Amino acid sequence: MPQNTVIPPIGLGTFRLKGQDVKDSIKSALELGYRHIDTAQMYENEVEVGEAIRESGIPREELFVTTKIWHEQLEGDAPLTSLEESLKKLGLDYVDLTLIHWPSPNNAVPMKSYIGKLNEAREKGLTNHIGISNFTMAQVDKALSVPGGEHIVTNQIEVHPFLSNKKLIKHCQDKGLQVTGYMPLAVGKVMEDPVLQDIAKTHDVTPAQVALAWVAQQGVVVIPSSTKPEHQKANLAAMDLELSVEQIQKIDALDAGERIANPDFAPVWDE
Template sequence: MTESALPRIGMGTFRLKGNEARDAVKSALSLGYRHIDTAQMYENESEVGDGITSSGIPRREVFLTTKIWHDQLAKHDLINSLQESLRRLKTDHVDLTLIHWPSPDDEVPMEEYLGALRDAQREGLTTHIGISNFTCTQMDQAISILGENAIMTNQVEVHPFLANRKVVDHAQKLGITVTGYMPLAVGKVMEDQTLIQIAEARNLTPAQVALAWVASRGIVVIPSSTRPSHQKANLDALDVELTPEEIARIDALDRNERIANPSFAPTWD
């Protein structure tokens, strides 16, 4: 699995609904995004599918990711729910399917749901497979089940206030690409004085500085934005090269501030 198979930036669609989701996806694709990230739990797969089909961009040029919610992890539920996702997305396959969260309290054994995910891949429902919100131990377990090079990515929360170094380093050591969600810490990066200072000195926005920092670690970023001007700025952030001194200043902002932390989350590293 080459890292280049997963575009370095994607359009995140968490919290986007209805026409807002449709228009944001269509706008992102028109600006040059080729990676769209959704999930069953977002309840917007249908609108995301509309945005892709109405964009005029051929489906084969769009890298499309969805995620299986934790109440659909039993073997037959997983396959059936993915087929329903494909119907909503108006496509015959997705490029990447993730297990959104490991099964709470291992209610469904990992062997069962990762085996079902592998079956979905063999059936052509998804080109690549991966995981999300898995700990270091869970990544090791997943590789022992699926083998090396089977898992394309582990999608986890990463932003300047949650560097998530242990998980990121372990994934990269295992050859698993890390995708960082909430890279802008749901807007909190815009209020941080260090990021504001670096941004002003470089004629950038704090969001661009935060994205450049995440990307500098070899992490795929999936910011969520509805405004075309912000989407374009986020895309441009990938061309920003931060200095070692700037990176060190941003590194110092890590305070283990986790935003996505539901009651069913695993015990974090």
């Protein structure tokens, strides 16, 4: 399976952003050149995301919009019907990528069922691409093996210097999947790290830009969340930052398995 590159290398995350905040964030990002917006049913901001897209005036075909189906919407036809509801909220005829946000807790809903329905959504033109999120190595293999799973293009997972997730990244990339990394700035913690601060000084950039460059240089899509235009601009600029092998090794050494997104319904993570 060839390495997939359909997803733009940087996108705007919208987790925890609501109302006017998410609209302002998207509008400024699009003005600066972002073309990839990441939302989800669980974020409860799809209406505002859609409004911001329309008000931006940017042609729909120039944008890459991702949403995610919540784990309570996996049974029966719910993946399809909930995605149709998401499209209504977004005011869009289709999204570019739809993810299963979390695997079914305790495998209560068989993967064959909801991956099949997700692929049915693709066949119906509700989404151009399909993917998964927060799936372990074994779950990735299972998802790829069920009917429709051959169309999966990405696994979106938590990736930052304190949770490098390298085994899972390699596993996905070896299977031909693009990896999308969420929380790449570890909810701001990267700004306080001395190693990242030192590397940042040598490039005259911020520790956040160093963290983003480190993720991107692994071939992982980054979706940082930011409401400030100056931070959004810096995030875009980080895509041009090249870290040395030695600098990457120093950042790799920061991995401490610090997982931020770990709800009680999460799968048993890979060691």
